[in-house]
Amino acid sequence: MIFGRLFDFLKVSAHQVARKRMRVFLTALGIAIGVAAVIGTVSLGEGVRYQAVEAIKEQSDLTLIEATADIRGGAIQFITPSKIDELAAVQHVEASSAVVREAYTTKRQTYLEVVGIDPGGIEGVIRPKFLRGENLEPGSRQAVLGHDVAETLQRYEGVRFGDTIPILIRRYDDDGMPVDEEVQFTLVGVLQERDDAFDQVMLIDRRVAQDLRGDEAAFDGVLIRVDQPEEVFSVVDDVKALGLTAKGAFQQIESVNQLMDVVVLILAFFAGVSLIVGVLMIVNTMVTSVFERTREIGITMAIGASPADVVYLILAECFYIGLIGGVFGNLLGIAFTGAINTFGKPFIIAQLGDTFSTFAEGDITLITPEILAIGMVIAIALSLVSGLYPALKAAHLNPVTAIRTGV
Amino acid sequence: METIIETKHLGKAYNDRVTALADVNFVIRKGEFVALLGRSGSGKSTLLHILGGLDAPTSGEVWINGKSIDFSDRKALIALRRESIGFIFQSFNLIPALTARENIEYPLLFNYHDRVARRERATDLLSLVGLGDRAHHYPREMSGGEQQRVAIARALIGDPLIVLADEPTGNLDSKTRDEIFSLMRQVNQEQETTFLIVTHERELGRRADRAIELLDGRVVS
Numbered sequence: 001m002i003f004g005r006l007f008d009f010l011k012v013s014a015h016q017v018a019r020k021r022m023r024v025f026l027t028a029l030g031i032a033i034g035v036a037a038v039i040g041t042v043s044l045g046e047g048v049r050y051q052a053v054e055a056i057k058e059q060s061d062l063t064l065i066e067a068t069a070d071i072r073g074g075a076i077q078f079i080t081p082s083k084i085d086e087l088a089a090v091q092h093v094e095a096s097s098a099v100v101r102e103a104y105t106t107k108r109q110t111y112l113e114v115v116g117i118d119p120g121g122i123e124g125v126i127r128p129k130f131l132r133g134e135n136l137e138p139g140s141r142q143a144v145l146g147h148d149v150a151e152t153l154q155r156y157e158g159v160r161f162g163d164t165i166p167i168l169i170r171r172y173d174d175d176g177m178p179v180d181e182e183v184q185f186t187l188v189g190v191l192q193e194r195d196d197a198f199d200q201v202m203l204i205d206r207r208v209a210q211d212l213r214g215d216e217a218a219f220d221g222v223l224i225r226v227d228q229p230e231e232v233f234s235v236v237d238d239v240k241a242l243g244l245t246a247k248g249a250f251q252q253i254e255s256v257n258q259l260m261d262v263v264v265l266i267l268a269f270f271a272g273v274s275l276i277v278g279v280l281m282i283v284n285t286m287v288t289s290v291f292e293r294t295r296e297i298g299i300t301m302a303i304g305a306s307p308a309d310v311v312y313l314i315l316a317e318c319f320y321i322g323l324i325g326g327v328f329g330n331l332l333g334i335a336f337t338g339a340i341n342t343f344g345k346p347f348i349i350a351q352l353g354d355t356f357s358t359f360a361e362g363d364i365t366l367i368t369p370e371i372l373a374i375g376m377v378i379a380i381a382l383s384l385v386s387g388l389y390p391a392l393k394a395a396h397l398n399p400v401t402a403i404r405t406g407v
Numbered sequence: 408m409e410t411i412i413e414t415k416h417l418g419k420a421y422n423d424r425v426t427a428l429a430d431v432n433f434v435i436r437k438g439e440f441v442a443l444l445g446r447s448g449s450g451k452s453t454l455l456h457i458l459g460g461l462d463a464p465t466s467g468e469v470w471i472n473g474k475s476i477d478f479s480d481r482k483a484l485i486a487l488r489r490e491s492i493g494f495i496f497q498s499f500n501l502i503p504a505l506t507a508r509e510n511i512e513y514p515l516l517f518n519y520h521d522r523v524a525r526r527e528r529a530t531d532l533l534s535l536v537g538l539g540d541r542a543h544h545y546p547r548e549m550s551g552g553e554q555q556r557v558a559i560a561r562a563l564i565g566d567p568l569i570v571l572a573d574e575p576t577g578n579l580d581s582k583t584r585d586e587i588f589s590l591m592r593q594v595n596q597e598q599e600t601t602f603l604i605v606t607h608e609r610e611l612g613r614r615a616d617r618a619i620e621l622l623d624g625r626v627v628s
C-alpha cells in the first residue's frame with residue numbers, strides 16, 4: 001500500500017514535470033553542472049591517486065614489509081620467538097625471517113648498515129638477484145652487499161668481489177673504555193640494483209650478527225614476504241594487531257592516500273560551491289511553481305489531500321529534477337573528464353616530471369561506479385532538500401484562501 | 408428521512424468586524440437536492456467551506472450524519488473530506504497536468520483504493536457524465552461544460568454522502584448550464600446523493616427540491 005501510494009504520487013508528479021519540461025530541464029541543468037564539477041575534480045583526484053599508487057607499486061618491492069618492535073602505552077613489544085612464530089602464521093605471509101640490525105664501520109671509517117638474516121630468509125623473503133656471486137653460507141663470516149654500498153666500498157676502499165671487508169666492532173671493557181675488535185667478512189655476493197633500502201645494506205648471517213653483539217636471543221625485526229600485492233594492507237593490519245610496527249614501501253602508498261584524501265576533499269568542496277547555485281535554482285523554480293498552482297493545491301486539499309500529501313507531491317517533483325540533474329551531471333562529468341584526459345594530461349605530466357612518466361599510458365582521471373552513484377545521490381538529495389521549503393509552503397496554504405485565488 | 412446536515416447557530420466573523428455568517432440554522436435530509444441562493448457576498452461560499460471542513464466557524468455547530476464536527480481536529484476534518492464530501496467549484500476545477508480519467512481518480516490517491524477497481528469506477532463515472540470517449544483528454548482539450556462534467560465525476564468517485572457545489576454552472580452558457588444541472592439532478596435521484604448547490608439564479612433554485620436563501624449571512628427563507 002505504501003508502494004502503491006508512492007507510485008501514484010510519482011506518476012502524478014511525472015505529469016506535472018512533463019508539463020513544464022523546459023523549465024524543469026533548465027533547473028535540473030543547474031544542479032547537473034554542479035554535479036559535473038564535483039565528478040570532474042574527484043575523478044581527476046582519484047586518477048592521480050591511482051597513477052601514483054601504480055607508480056609506487058611498479059618502482060618498489062611492495063610485498064616486502066618489516067615488523068619491528070613498538071612502544072604501546074609505555075611498554076615495549078619486543079620481537080620474541082613466539083611473536084616470530086605468530087607472524088609466520090599470519091594469513092597471506094608467504095615467508096618470513098627474523099633479522100638483527102646493526103651499524104658497523106669499516107676500518108677506514110665507512111659507515112655500514114647491516115642486516116643479519118638467515119641465508120634461507122635472504123632467498124625466501126628478500127629474493128635477491130645476484131649481480132655477482134651467491135648467497136651466504138650459514139654460520140660463516142661472509143657478506144652480501146647491496147648494489148650501492150658495494151659500489152661505495154669499491155670506490156673508496158677498493159674492496160672487490162672475493163675480498164675481505166675489515167670491520168671494527170666497538171666494545172667496552174670492564175672499566176667502560178671503548179675497545180675496537182677487528183672482524184673480517186668475505187664478500188661473497190653483490191646484489192643487482194633494487195631501488196629500495198637493500199641497495200644500501202650489507203647482509204650477513206643472523207647468528208654471526210647475534211654472536212658479535214653477544215646476545216643470542218636479540219631480534220630487531222621480522223622481514224615478511226606477502227603472497228600478493230592486494231593483501232599487503234591486510235597483513236600490515238595483522239602485524240599491528242600483534243602490537244608491532246610495520247614498515248615498507250606500502251607506507252608511501254599510505255602517505256599518497258592521505259595526501260590525496262585531503263586534496264580530493266578540498267577540490268570537491270570548491271566544486272561543490274557550484275551546487276549551491278543549483279540548489280537556489282530549484283528553490284526558486286519550485287516556489288514559483290507552488291505560487292502558480294495555489295488554487296490547484298487548494299482544490300487538492302479540498303478533495304482530501306492532507307498537508308503531508310501535498311509535501312510528498314511537491315517532493316516527488318523535486319525527485320525528478322534531481323534524477324534529471326544527476327543523469328545529465330554524470331554525462332557532463334564524463335565529458336569533462338574526457339576533456340581533461342585529452343587536453344590536460346600532457347600539461348600535468350610535464351609538471352610532475354619523470355617519476356610519473358607512467359601516467360602517459362593511462363587516463364589521468366578515474367571514474368568509478370561509486371563516483372557516478374555519489375553524483376546521482378548528491379543531485380537527488382539536494383533536490384529533495386531544496387524542495388522542502390516550497391513543499392512546506394504549499395502544505396501550509398490555507399485551502400479556503402487558496403481556492404478563492406482567481407486563476 | 409434522516410437528517411444529514413444540521414447547523415445550529417452557525418456564525419463566522421472575520422477580525423470581529425466582517426460578519427460572513429450569523430446564526431445560521433437549517434436542516435438538510437438525506438437525498439435532498441437543495442439550492443443555496445443569495446447575493447454576492449452573502450456568505451454562500453463561506454457556508455459551503457465550513458460544511459466541507461475546509462474552514463472553521465467562529466460560533467455554533469455543524470452536525471453531519473449525526474455527528475458534531477470538531478473543527479480543531481485536523482485529522483477528522485481530512486477524513487470528513489475524504490469519506491463524506493465531494494466538492495465542485497465554479498471553474499478551473501481540474502488539475503491541468505492530468506487527463507480526464509486521472510482527474511477523476513485523483514481524490515483516491517489520498518484515500519487509497521485498489522488501482523484496478525479505482526480505474527473501473529473512474530471509467531464508469533466518465534460514461535455516466537457522458538464523456539466515455541474522452542478518458543485521455545486533458546482539461547485544456549475540453550469545453551467548460553465538459554470540464555464541469557469531469558468535476559462532477561471526480562466529486563462522486565469517493566461515494567460521498569454530500570456533494571457541495573459552489574456555482575458549478577456559473578461560467579457556462581444557459582444551454583450547458585441546464586445540461587449540467589440535469590446531470591446533477593439525475594445523479595441525485597439515481598444514487599440518492601445529497602446535493603447542496605450554490606447558485607445566483609433563481610430559476611435553477613426553483614428546479615431544486617427546495618432553496619435556502621442567505622442575506623448578509625442570515626437565512627431568510
Ligand SMILES: Nc1ncnc2c1ncn2[C@@H]1O[C@H](COP(=O)(O)OP(=O)(O)OP(=O)(O)O)[C@@H](O)[C@H]1O
Nearest residue numbers: 421425426427445446447448449450451452453454
Ligand atoms: N478572508 C476574509 N477576510 C475578510 N472577509 C472575508 C474573507 N473571506 C470572505 N470574507 C467576506 O465574507 C463575506 C462572505 O463571502 P463569501 O465568499 O462567502 O460570499 P458569497 O456569497 O460566496 O459571494 P459570491 O457570490 O460573490 O461568491 C463577504 O463579505 C466577504 O467579503
Ligand SMILES: [Mg+2]
Nearest residue numbers: 451452453573
Ligand atoms: Mg462564493
